[in-house]
Amino acid sequence: MIKYLGNLSGLNILLLIAVVFDQRYKMEYVNWSINQIFYPSKATNLKEKVEFCLKSLFEEYNGPNGGSLSGSQKTSFNEDGNDDPYSWNQFLQSTGCKSNAKSELDKYLEESVETSSDLDVLNWWKxxxxxxxILANIAREMLAIPVSAVATEYVFNVGGRVLDPYRSSLTPKMLEAHVCLQNWLKGTPFSLFSNEDFEELLKIEQDMVSQQDAAHSAS
Incomplete structure (x- = not known):
């Protein structure tokens, strides 16, 4: 947690919001963690930012016509009153029940946290x-995002794994051929190669080894 929250300027708020969708933690744990890591002034600003982003995300998924009423209440409103013989909709509008009703987000956050350590979060949302x-739709998309701590340099740059001390004299053209050959051999099953194709690849690899040995001898 400290690794991802230590630098406030580079903090990804979605990491904190994803924790809120875990029923074992919710906002209580997020706010507690923020108070443990940051100074009070920064902690207050960050907690307000998380709350604002969470509500904005909910409103985005809820849509422009979304409100605090349930689906049955929304569809029951009718201008001519044919679907409201007892003036129930008029009562809701006149008393302001629409603005006082709690949203899904409020109800979810007010519920007690789960105490089971082996809780299946995705199954809970299902x-x-x-x-x-609405929250289940958000959770399905957010919790499916893989989080990885693998360095970008290691994932996208294979140069350091090809140019070792024994291959430091390879020319750029030979290095490119070596990397491409490795990708072809790893990416395509051998069963898809004909005998002629496999023999040609084997010959290319042998030629590369011979040229490497010659380069080492010359150096």
């Missing part, structure tokens, strides 16, 4: 998708 359809 089972509770009827109660929290």
């Amino acid at each position: 089972l509770n998708s009827n109660r929290f359809p």
Whole structure:
């Protein structure tokens, strides 16, 4: 946690919001962690930012016509009143019940946290998708994002794994051929090669080894 929260300027708020969608933690744990890591002034600003981003995300998924009323209440409103013989909709509008009703997000955050350590978070959202359809949609997309700590240099740059001390004299052209050959051999099953193709690849590899040996001898 400290590794990702230590630098406030480079902090990804989605990492904190993803923790909120874990029923074992929610906002209580996020706020507690922020208070443990940052000074009070920075902690307050960060907690407000997380709360604002969480509500903005919910409103984005809820849509421009989304409100605090349930789907059955929204569809029951009718201008001519044919679907409201007892003036129930008029009562809701006149008393302001629409603005006072709690949203899915408020209801979810107010519920007690789960205490089971082996809780399956994705399965929980699947089972509770009827109660929290909008939040379940957000959780399905957010929690499916893989988080990796692998350095970008290691993933996208193979130069350091090819140019070792014994191959430091390779020319750029030979290095490119070596990298391409490795990708071809690893990316295509041998069963897809004909005998002629495999023999040609083997000959190319042998020629590369011979040229490397000659280069080492010359150096």
